[in-house]
Amino acid sequence: EGVRPQEYTIIKMEVVAPFPPKLGVLKGKKVFLAAATLRPETSYGQTNAWVLPDGKYGAFEINETDVFILTQRAALNLAYQKYSRVPEKPSCLVEMTGYDLIGLPLKSPLALNQIIYALPMLTVLTDKGTGILTSVPRDAPDDYMALEDLKLKPAFREKYGVKDEWVMPFDIIPIIKIPEYGDKAAKKVVEDLKIKSQNEIEKLAEAKRLTSLKGLTEGKLLVGEFKERIVQEAKPLIRSRLIEAGDAIMYSE
């Protein structure tokens, strides 16, 4: 844990009805996977959500209309933050594991892919953020490698009941161009460092270090309202747009 609070943006990834039996009690409500990100400006390039298969999650009523799926720890944190109506002891409408979420179809704000799916990632931390991530494999080395594992390893897909069509067609859209790394920065750096799996945590940390700073200061948006702007200028503007539209909230821990 750092000394300063970390400010995340929670992206509201809406679960498309009809819900599976496990989420049946939520019928008629607006239900979102609540994904914590530090890079809301990459939302255009979302290809899926990540959940931890063995992770414990719950569905919590956030205000009159919205239900968020996230860890209980994150729900408790939200209860003390201003924009939510989560009572101090948030009650869980239904408990679930990551397995119950795999394959859920989602509509996510700004995503150029209309429908994306929740997929398994083995390195998701349940004591950080909401325990749910949005995936942008063009720009995030962790996301790139976890998606490669699913694409290239049929046994891995089978183990988690992941259908081919939830994985295959999504990461073709360029979002950000970094002079040194091109418009597929995560792929470039992962290949340069010869990373072979999502479990190579130290090498992936190095890949993130290399892409993060350059991405922020030299990366240029290739799509959307703030096209041609440098990432660090576009980030607060895109975050504000998302929040004003009711598609995101701030979350700190």
Ligand code: A2H
């Ligand atoms: B970032 P920091 Cl495009 N477990 O979002 C593991 N990782 C988590 C997490 C959790 N519970 N919650 C959030 N994260 C990820 C986008 C992104 C991110 C891009 C590029 C880099 C990047 C799309 N995924 O992060 O340790 C989320 O992934 C590079 C660090 O709090 C979140 O931002 O600094 C980031 O880690 C927060 O990491």
